[in-house]
Amino acid sequence: MADKPAATGVLAPADTEVTWRSAPGRSGRSAGARKASRSTRAWRVWSSAAIVTAVVLAVLIVPPLADLDEQAVHLADKLLPPSLEHPFGTDDVGRDLLLRCVYGLRVSLLVGVVAAVVATVIGTAVGALAASAGGWVDRIVMRLVDVFSSVPHLLLGIFIVAMFRPGVWPVVISVALTHWLSTARIVRAEVLSLRSRPYVDAAISGGASRRRVTVRHLLPGVLPQAGLAAVLMVPHAIWHESALSFLGLGLPTHQASLGTLVQSARSSLLAGDWWPTLFPGLFIIVPTLAIAGLAGAWRDRINPRRRSELML
Amino acid sequence: MARLVGRRAVFAVPVLLLVTFGVFAVAEASPFDPVKAYAGTAGLTASQENLDQLRANLGVDRPLVSRWWDWLTSALQGDLGDSSTLRQPVADAIGERVGWSVLLAATAFVLAILVGSALGVLAARRPGGWLDRAVTSLAYTLEAAPPFWLGLLAVWLFALKLGVLPAGGLTDTSSAAVTAAQVTNHLVLPAAVLAVSQLPWFVLYVRQGVGDALGDDPVRGARARGLAERTVLLKHAFRSGMLPVLTLIGSRVPELITGALLVETVFSWPGIAAATVQAATSVDFPLLAALTALATVAVLLGNLLADLLYGLADPRVGFDG
Numbered sequence: 001m002a003d004k005p006a007a008t009g010v011l012a013p014a015d016t017e018v019t020w021r022s023a024p025g026r027s028g029r030s031a032g033a034r035k036a037s038r039s040t041r042a043w044r045v046w047s048s049a050a051i052v053t054a055v056v057l058a059v060l061i062v063p064p065l066a067d068l069d070e071q072a073v074h075l076a077d078k079l080l081p082p083s084l085e086h087p088f089g090t091d092d093v094g095r096d097l098l099l100r101c102v103y104g105l106r107v108s109l110l111v112g113v114v115a116a117v118v119a120t121v122i123g124t125a126v127g128a129l130a131a132s133a134g135g136w137v138d139r140i141v142m143r144l145v146d147v148f149s150s151v152p153h154l155l156l157g158i159f160i161v162a163m164f165r166p167g168v169w170p171v172v173i174s175v176a177l178t179h180w181l182s183t184a185r186i187v188r189a190e191v192l193s194l195r196s197r198p199y200v201d202a203a204i205s206g207g208a209s210r211r212r213v214t215v216r217h218l219l220p221g222v223l224p225q226a227g228l229a230a231v232l233m234v235p236h237a238i239w240h241e242s243a244l245s246f247l248g249l250g251l252p253t254h255q256a257s258l259g260t261l262v263q264s265a266r267s268s269l270l271a272g273d274w275w276p277t278l279f280p281g282l283f284i285i286v287p288t289l290a291i292a293g294l295a296g297a298w299r300d301r302i303n304p305r306r307r308s309e310l311m312l
Numbered sequence: 313m314a315r316l317v318g319r320r321a322v323f324a325v326p327v328l329l330l331v332t333f334g335v336f337a338v339a340e341a342s343p344f345d346p347v348k349a350y351a352g353t354a355g356l357t358a359s360q361e362n363l364d365q366l367r368a369n370l371g372v373d374r375p376l377v378s379r380w381w382d383w384l385t386s387a388l389q390g391d392l393g394d395s396s397t398l399r400q401p402v403a404d405a406i407g408e409r410v411g412w413s414v415l416l417a418a419t420a421f422v423l424a425i426l427v428g429s430a431l432g433v434l435a436a437r438r439p440g441g442w443l444d445r446a447v448t449s450l451a452y453t454l455e456a457a458p459p460f461w462l463g464l465l466a467v468w469l470f471a472l473k474l475g476v477l478p479a480g481g482l483t484d485t486s487s488a489a490v491t492a493a494q495v496t497n498h499l500v501l502p503a504a505v506l507a508v509s510q511l512p513w514f515v516l517y518v519r520q521g522v523g524d525a526l527g528d529d530p531v532r533g534a535r536a537r538g539l540a541e542r543t544v545l546l547k548h549a550f551r552s553g554m555l556p557v558l559t560l561i562g563s564r565v566p567e568l569i570t571g572a573l574l575v576e577t578v579f580s581w582p583g584i585a586a587a588t589v590q591a592a593t594s595v596d597f598p599l600l601a602a603l604t605a606l607a608t609v610a611v612l613l614g615n616l617l618a619d620l621l622y623g624l625a626d627p628r629v630g631f632d633g
Binding site: 144149151152153154155158159160161163164243246249266269272277278280281284292 | 326342344458464472479566570573591603612
């Protein structure tokens with residue numbers, strides 16, 4: 001039960017990513033096709049990197065530099081369709097949607113990154129503890145992980161947020177508390193495999209304490225996997241945050257995240273105006289795909305034998 | 313097989329105990345006050361005496377463990393408390409709604425399996441071909457797209473622009489009775505959106521399973537015997553490629569519940585997932601606690617189903633493991 005993939009695709013934890021076994025001499029794959037797929041892969045990595053860079057620059061630079069008030073209401077310009085002046089159109093009180101989306105992405109990204117970091121720290125600590133302690137500690141801790149994963153993530157998140165609402169922290173905590181499980185499993189498996197390596201044996205026979213072995217020899221080996229899990233978790237956390245905000249349980253409206261934008265666009269959508277709904281959603285999808293593309297390349301580097309060929 | 317079911321039932325007991333206790337512990341740690349929630353707006357003007365009396369009546373002062381134990385024992389006797397938002401016993405509220413949720417989820421799941429298998433086989437036929445690239449890209453994009461967003465866009469397109477399907481609810485507002493034709497008509501959009509949100513997983517796993525099977529010896533043997541490509545693909549590769557997928561179906565229950573929470577809310581579907589969101593919005597603790605426990609039971613049943621299918625589909629796997 002513990003080893004079954006819980007999710008797949010771009011939102012998957014690193015250990016459950018669908019990989020395409022590239023056995024030598026696979027049917028129907030000529031040298032030309034392989035070469036083409038290598039250039040496709042390079043293209044994918046560079047376009048992903050470009051998008052991620054653009055996103056980071058946009059959320060970091062636009063708010064302080066552009067002296068624009070994203071909350072400014074212009075009732076005369078309400079619900080304008082996309083045009084040159086307002087590339088994404090305006091919302092129901094005349095606010096520019098491009099600006100609103102950039103600010104929403106800023107909030108969503110911040111929540112996502114913080115939640116992912118917290119979840120990775122918890123997951124790495126729990127996984128390393130379980131694996132290095134072994135015995136009954138390991139069994140009890142991993143059983144608790146199983147118990148935790150028996151509650152659907154979003155439901156648990158909804159419950160926590162409902163009880164501690166409103167604010168940013170309940171959302172961060174609820175996303176972090178529901179996302180450390182896969183990291184704990186990955187880290188535990190990695191520590192167990194590292195522990196059987198000769199250099200760890202050498203350290204132990206050299207008289208190193210258990211703590212020293214864990215901190216000096218095991219954790220550094222685990223960090224690339226944990227880092228990969230953290231990066232892959234960011235889009236997942238953004239997805240969860242936007243779902244909570246859409247349900248009206250997430251961030252308050254003055255801290256509009258992408259989910260809040262979709263939520264507040266509902267009334268305009270039912271009146272037939274599609275743009276306030278469409279663009280915030282695209283702001284979730286495009287960075288998610290870009291982060292997944294970069295993380296895929298990273299995984300290929302640290303894990304070359306399990307090369308994946310996500311054809312995006 | 314009975315042994316496996318028995319073992320899982322035994323494992324389910326501590327899981328449910330821990331989850332329900334966790335629910336009570338989180339509520340205890342939160343600023344949520346059951347007395348204020350119970351009194352509602354009347355609590356603002358009520359005297360301190362009345363509030364204290366209410367506090368004593370509700371038994372809020374008693375320690376966490378004894379409240380949890382009381383809830384558990386009465387829950388086992390079928391009494392889950394009263395829901396403050398729906399103004400009826402929690403057990404009745406769940407009984408009325410669970411059928412609609414199961415209908416929606418089952419329809420969507422079957423739809424996702426059918427469409428997902430078809431797309432997965434098509435993609436696996438020529439890895440790296442244009443069809444494969446198109447299907448995989450679509451799968452990754454859909455995986456990244458939030459279901460509520462897809463649902464809203466579907467409402468805009470099919471209900472507002474084309475006007476072919478209703479935008480939400482179970483029946484037309486004008487009709488008093490719940491008829492099968494009405495329900496079917498209203499089921500199409502939510503079930504399709506929920507299916508689309510579950511689709512990427514099926515497509516990618518079927519594609520991988522069938523793709524791997526196409527490189528295996530039995531398929532090579534079938535090809536060597538000169539069987540038609542169609543027969544090789546559907547009778548040999550598809551069958552063995554679907555095995556790993558079939559066994560994972562049961563473990564998709566959490567994702568299905570997550571999708572249902574969002575889709576039911578978008579389409580005002582009168583199921584328990586939408587009720588969960590309402591309960592959360594108005595901090596209806598008895599309903600939330602019961603629904604969390606119910607969802608946990610559903611996940612555990614799904615895991616059991618996964619293990620049973622694993623054993624049934626692959627005779628090499630024993631039921632003892």
